[in-house]
Amino acid sequence: MTEEAGGSTTTSIQAKVIAEMRARIISGEVDPGAPLSELVLADEFGVSRTPVREAFKQLQTEGLVEIRPRVGTFVTTPSRREITELFEMKELLEGAAARLLAQRGRVPEIDRLRHNLAEADAAVARDDREHYAELVGEFHDLLITGADNSKLEAHYTTLMNQLAYPRLVKTSLDQPGRPLQSDREHHLVLELIIQKDGDSAEQVMREHVRASRRALLAGLPAPGPGPSTDPART
Amino acid sequence: MTEEAGGSTTTSIQAKVIAEMRARIISGEVDPGAPLSELVLADEFGVSRTPVREAFKQLQTEGLVEIRPRVGTFVTTPSRREITELFEMKELLEGAAARLLAQRGRVPEIDRLRHNLAEADAAVARDDREHYAELVGEFHDLLITGADNSKLEAHYTTLMNQLAYPRLVKTSLDQPGRPLQSDREHHLVLELIIQKDGDSAEQVMREHVRASRRALLAGLPAPGPGPSTDPART
C-alpha cells in the first residue's frame, strides 16, 4: 500500500528508479517544483536515460511530476485548490471504505484495526507523535484494504502520493490536542464499523477527514503555490 | 472529458499514439486480451518503437494495457470482479458529483443538463437508442464536470476508460424499458440537484448507477474473464 501505485510489473531497473523517485518525492527529499534532470538521475542510478525517462512518464501519470516538453521535468507543486480537491477525494474514498468495511462484517482487518488502536492509545498516552503518525497511516491503510476493492485502493494510493501525505500527517498532529481527538474519532469509526452501521461509519469517517484537514491547514503557514524557480538540488 | 485521462502534456507524436490507442481500446476496436506489438504499431504509425513504448507505459498506468516484461503488451481484460469494483467506484464518484453539484447551486452546468434531458426525452420518445446513449454519456460527464473538482474528474475518466464504457451503455439500454427508466432517474436527480438537496441527489444518483449496472449485467451473456491466447490482430 505504501508504494507501487499503478501497476509496475516491470522486474528490474526501471521499477527501482520509479520506486526510488516516488519515495523521494513523497518524503519531501526533493522539493516541490524542483527540476529533475534525466541525465543527472541516469548518472546517479548508473543507468541510461531511457529507464529514467520511462519512470518520469509513469510518475507523470501518477501526478507526481510534470513533464514540460523540451523544457524539463519538475516535481509537481499542488496548488491550494488542488489540495482542497485531494482532501475532498480523500474524504470520499475513506468514507466509502468505512461503509464497505462495515458491510463486510467480521474480517481480519477489523482485528488489525483493533490492535492498531490499542497501540495508538499507548502512543498518544506517552505523547509519542512520531509513532502515532505511523499508526494513523496504518489505520487509514487498513481501512482502505478492508474495503476489499482493489480499484478503490489504487485510486487511494495515487491520491496519497499526490498529497505527499506522510509529511502532512505530522503537521496536523502537531496541533495541540489533535492526536487525542484523532484517536477518539478513530475509535468511534471502528465502533460503528463493528456495529455494521455503514451509514454512520461513513458519515463519521468523513467528518474525521474534514477535521484532520482543518488541523492540517491550521498548521500550514505559507501555501507556496508559486512554481519556484529555485534550482535547489540540481 | 472523453479522452486524455492522465496529463499528456506532450505536444506531438506520442500524444497521438496514446490517444489513438486509447480510442481503439475503449471502443473495442481491439479485443481485450489481444497482444499489442511495439514494432507493428510503430510501423503502422510511421514512427519508431520509442514513442509507442512510452505510450504503452502510460496506458498501463491508466489500466488499459498490461505489460508483461519480455513477453508482450496486452489489452487488459477486466475480470467480473474488477467490473464490480469499477461500478462501485462509479457509483461512489457520480454520487459525490451529484452532491457537490447540488451544493454549488446555480451554475452553467445545470442549464446544460436541462438541455441534455430535453434532448434525451425526445430521443427516448422516438426510440433513438443510439442518440440516447450519447446523451447519457454527456449527462454523466456534465455531472462530473459540474462537481468542479479536477481530481474527481481525472479519476472518473480513468475509471470510464477501464470500463470501456461507451460499449457498455448500449448494452444496458437494449434492455426493454431501460431507456425510459434511465431517463426518469436522470430527471429525478437533476430535480434534486436544483433543489439543492445534496444528500438525496447523491442517494438517488447512486441508486441510478446500481440500476444501470443491473441492466447491463442482465444484457451480458458470457463474462469471458480468461486471458485468451487468441492471437487476433497481430
Place this chain on the structure above:
DNA sequence: CACCAATCTCTTGCATGCAAGGAACGTTAG
C-alpha cells in the same frame, strides 16, 4: 541606462542497435 536581438547551451523527443529472456515449435527418445 534600458531594451531588444541574436546566439549559445542545455533540455528533452525520437530513431536505432544490441542483448537478454520467453514462448512456441520441431525433434528425438522412450
Place this chain on the structure above:
DNA sequence: CTAACGTTCCTTGCATGCAAGAGATTGGTG
C-alpha cells in the same frame, strides 16, 4: 503415440546518437 528436450524466433529492456526546441546569457543599439 506420448512426453521431454533442445533450438529458434520473437518479444521487450536498455544504451546511445542525433536533432529540434526552449530558455538564458550576452552583445549591440537607441
